[in-house]
Amino acid sequence: MNDVARSAGVSLKTVSRVVNGETTVAPDLAARVQAAVASLGYRQHLGASMLRRNDRRTRTIGMLLEDVSNPFSAAVHRAIENEARGRGVQVLTGSLDEDPQRERDLAAAFAERQTDGLILAPTGADLGHLAAHTAMPVVFVDRTPTGTTGDTVISTNVSGAAGAVRHLVARGHRRIAFLGDHRRLSTARDRHLGYERALGRRAGPVVHDLHDPLAAERATIALLRGPEPPTAIFAAQNTITIGVVRALRRLGRAHSVALVGFDDFPLADLLDPPVTVVAQDPARMGGAAAEALFERIAGYDGPPREIRIPTTLIPRGSGEL
Amino acid sequence: MNDVARSAGVSLKTVSRVVNGETTVAPDLAARVQAAVASLGYRQHLGASMLRRNDRRTRTIGMLLEDVSNPFSAAVHRAIENEARGRGVQVLTGSLDEDPQRERDLAAAFAERQTDGLILAPTGADLGHLAAHTAMPVVFVDRTPTGTTGDTVISTNVSGAAGAVRHLVARGHRRIAFLGDHRRLSTARDRHLGYERALGRRAGPVVHDLHDPLAAERATIALLRGPEPPTAIFAAQNTITIGVVRALRRLGRAHSVALVGFDDFPLADLLDPPVTVVAQDPARMGGAAAEALFERIAGYDGPPREIRIPTTLIPRGSGEL
DNA sequence: CTACTGCGAGACAACGTTGTCTTTCGATTT
DNA sequence: AAATCGAAAGACAACGTTGTCTCGCAGTAG
Numbered sequence: 001m002n003d004v005a006r007s008a009g010v011s012l013k014t015v016s017r018v019v020n021g022e023t024t025v026a027p028d029l030a031a032r033v034q035a036a037v038a039s040l041g042y043r044q045h046l047g048a049s050m051l052r053r054n055d056r057r058t059r060t061i062g063m064l065l066e067d068v069s070n071p072f073s074a075a076v077h078r079a080i081e082n083e084a085r086g087r088g089v090q091v092l093t094g095s096l097d098e099d100p101q102r103e104r105d106l107a108a109a110f111a112e113r114q115t116d117g118l119i120l121a122p123t124g125a126d127l128g129h130l131a132a133h134t135a136m137p138v139v140f141v142d143r144t145p146t147g148t149t150g151d152t153v154i155s156t157n158v159s160g161a162a163g164a165v166r167h168l169v170a171r172g173h174r175r176i177a178f179l180g181d182h183r184r185l186s187t188a189r190d191r192h193l194g195y196e197r198a199l200g201r202r203a204g205p206v207v208h209d210l211h212d213p214l215a216a217e218r219a220t221i222a223l224l225r226g227p228e229p230p231t232a233i234f235a236a237q238n239t240i241t242i243g244v245v246r247a248l249r250r251l252g253r254a255h256s257v258a259l260v261g262f263d264d265f266p267l268a269d270l271l272d273p274p275v276t277v278v279a280q281d282p283a284r285m286g287g288a289a290a291e292a293l294f295e296r297i298a299g300y301d302g303p304p305r306e307i308r309i310p311t312t313l314i315p316r317g318s319g320e321l
Numbered sequence: 322m323n324d325v326a327r328s329a330g331v332s333l334k335t336v337s338r339v340v341n342g343e344t345t346v347a348p349d350l351a352a353r354v355q356a357a358v359a360s361l362g363y364r365q366h367l368g369a370s371m372l373r374r375n376d377r378r379t380r381t382i383g384m385l386l387e388d389v390s391n392p393f394s395a396a397v398h399r400a401i402e403n404e405a406r407g408r409g410v411q412v413l414t415g416s417l418d419e420d421p422q423r424e425r426d427l428a429a430a431f432a433e434r435q436t437d438g439l440i441l442a443p444t445g446a447d448l449g450h451l452a453a454h455t456a457m458p459v460v461f462v463d464r465t466p467t468g469t470t471g472d473t474v475i476s477t478n479v480s481g482a483a484g485a486v487r488h489l490v491a492r493g494h495r496r497i498a499f500l501g502d503h504r505r506l507s508t509a510r511d512r513h514l515g516y517e518r519a520l521g522r523r524a525g526p527v528v529h530d531l532h533d534p535l536a537a538e539r540a541t542i543a544l545l546r547g548p549e550p551p552t553a554i555f556a557a558q559n560t561i562t563i564g565v566v567r568a569l570r571r572l573g574r575a576h577s578v579a580l581v582g583f584d585d586f587p588l589a590d591l592l593d594p595p596v597t598v599v600a601q602d603p604a605r606m607g608g609a610a611a612e613a614l615f616e617r618i619a620g621y622d623g624p625p626r627e628i629r630i631p632t633t634l635i636p637r638g639s640g641e642l
Numbered sequence: 643c644t645a646c647t648g649c650g651a652g653a654c655a656a657c658g659t660t661g662t663c664t665t666t667c668g669a670t671t672t
Numbered sequence: 673a674a675a676t677c678g679a680a681a682g683a684c685a686a687c688g689t690t691g692t693c694t695c696g697c698a699g700t701a702g
Binding site for chain 2: 679
């Protein structure tokens with residue numbers, strides 16, 4: 001910037017004015033400065049700028065999801081990026097792998113970098129530590145927070161799960177198993193609640209705390225080989241659904257045990273049978289979360305909001321046996 | 322920081338020393354400072370710190386891929402994050418959607434934020450503009466750059482594609498179609514080259530510039546309904562492979578037309594028939610790119626390196642008809 | 643012709659931190 | 673006992689930028 005000022009024969013402040021598009025600069029001076037900027041390849045130092053400015057915005061937000069390579073998280077990520085794009089905001093990302101320690105550390109690392117806000121899919125651990133970062137608004141996505149409050153964007157987990165189970169009941173199933181994720185997660189609890197609401201006293205075998213396809217595959221095999229095997233399975237999460245598909249395939253029961261999964265996944269329609277799912281709308285969830293965050297960043301100060309994104313049952317075959 | 326200094330009864334500089342773990346502070350003073358830091362919830366302002374420091378590191382890198390929600394990109398992203406994690410480095414991300422303008426803009430936006438480096442999957446357009454950001458080393462991943470040079474991490478596209486095609490030839494196929502992405506992309510060109518090398522004058526019908534499943538589906542249908550339909554298809558990219566699968570399914574030819582895809586995708590093994598692919602190793606690619614970048618950031622100044630990550634043919638059924 | 647107004651441009655300080663230099667003071671050496 | 677040394681802590685400036693204040697000058701009103 002010094003070089004630009006010298007080369008254009010003006011003061012530092014005038015360069016600053018031109019770079020920031022202030023109108024109180026004479027046209028000829030402005031043109032000289034522009035030329036110097038272009039020829040020297042000068043670029044603003046955003047860090048220094050934000051240090052001095054009054055608004056203190058870095059035009060950068062943080063995003064912490066379970067695992068950026070999981071299709072659900074990746075779709076949320078992409079939707080957040082799309083919202084940020086139009087506002088000239090960049091996105092810092094991180095995967096939590098269900099690790100509360102990592103959740104704390106990354107939230108702190110983002111706060112140190114003065115991100116303007118944070119979108120977080122909580123691990124389920126207590127989030128009291130977020131209170132330390134007062135200047136950074138936080139919006140929760142996919143799961144409701146524990147130990148703090150804030151705008152939250154979630155799927156209609158209870159009613160979506162209940163709808164899936166009622167779909168199976170309507171097809172005549174009476175013994176419907178539930179396979180779910182860690183109970184620490186609000187999504188797993190809510191989907192289990194929907195399952196229970198739909199079945200009442202007729203609830204079938206329930207297996208909790210499954211978190212990867214392999215565990216789900218083993219649990220499915222155990223259920224089907226056990227006494228009173230279920231005639232239908234409700235898989236409460238996409239990795240679980242995939243494990244169940246693998247198990248049914250291995251046992252040759254893909255066409256004789258019904259399956260409905262929560263959360264859609266790529267190619268579900270090309271499997272045999274095609275997998276019936278309760279689809280979430282991760283793109284809409286990410287978009288809504290980003291919108292809510294930008295409202296908070298802009299200064300909106302109302303009470304915490306809960307934004308519920310509806311799910312859609314997509315019958316494809318596996319749940320209609 | 323002022324508050325901490327006052328509360329501990331020391332100078333600003335001493336607080337700085339304690340926060341940065343310098344050893345030249347008396348233990349009792351250090352303890353008083355630590356206590357003040359904890360009770361006031363003080364956190365370093367990384368922007369101001371980096372402004373003053375000599376090394377000028379933000380401990381932040383940028384990453385620009387085609388689309389963070391594409392499984393290949395997402396796996397690369399995750400591997401980069403893993404490398405960054407151990408070094409306390411955060412990752413700014415962006416999707417380019419094959420848009421050169423966006424590539425320029427985001428590279429500039431990252432440079433303004435003083436990212437220590439950039440990992441880029443180029444769109445194929447001229448990258449001369451990167452020269453403006455001298456302080457930011459760039460490593461290319463997945464595709465070779467145009468208009469500039471730098472460390473590049475790519476799959477063995479030519480030999481991988483040739484291997485796929487030879488696999489089909491060995492199964493007796495003589496009329497093998499090639500379906501590929503935009504020729505502007507080095508990957509599409511290299512895979513086509515491998516196809517030609519393997520077939521020589523016997524090269525079959527070739528369709529270029531397909532970039533989504535729908536286009537690939539239409540192209541496949543046209544080929545199979547045309548004169549001299551191919552008996553086997555080599556799909557040079559994962560979204561194309563999926564389009565081909567859909568087309569074969571629609572035409573009822575899934576078991577009578579052979580298919581090998583370049584790049585593996587989730588659930589390929591659960592389709593009917595399971596899809597034979599030339600698997601890339603996106604995790605290793607992302608990891609290698611991040612490693613190379615961190616070496617450059619650390620000051621390594623050798624000539625541009627090309628790191629070639631081998632591909633693996635995974636026969637699953639669709640290519641063995 | 644003086645006094646005022648308004649506008650463009652520069653001087654200076656400040657943002658939160660750390661590099662460098664200086665000061666203080668107790669301990670060691672001769 | 674005087675001189676020297678080293679370690680610990682503070683004073684000050686600087687990083688690159690912009691908010692605020694001031695200054696000079698031209699134009700206008702009285």
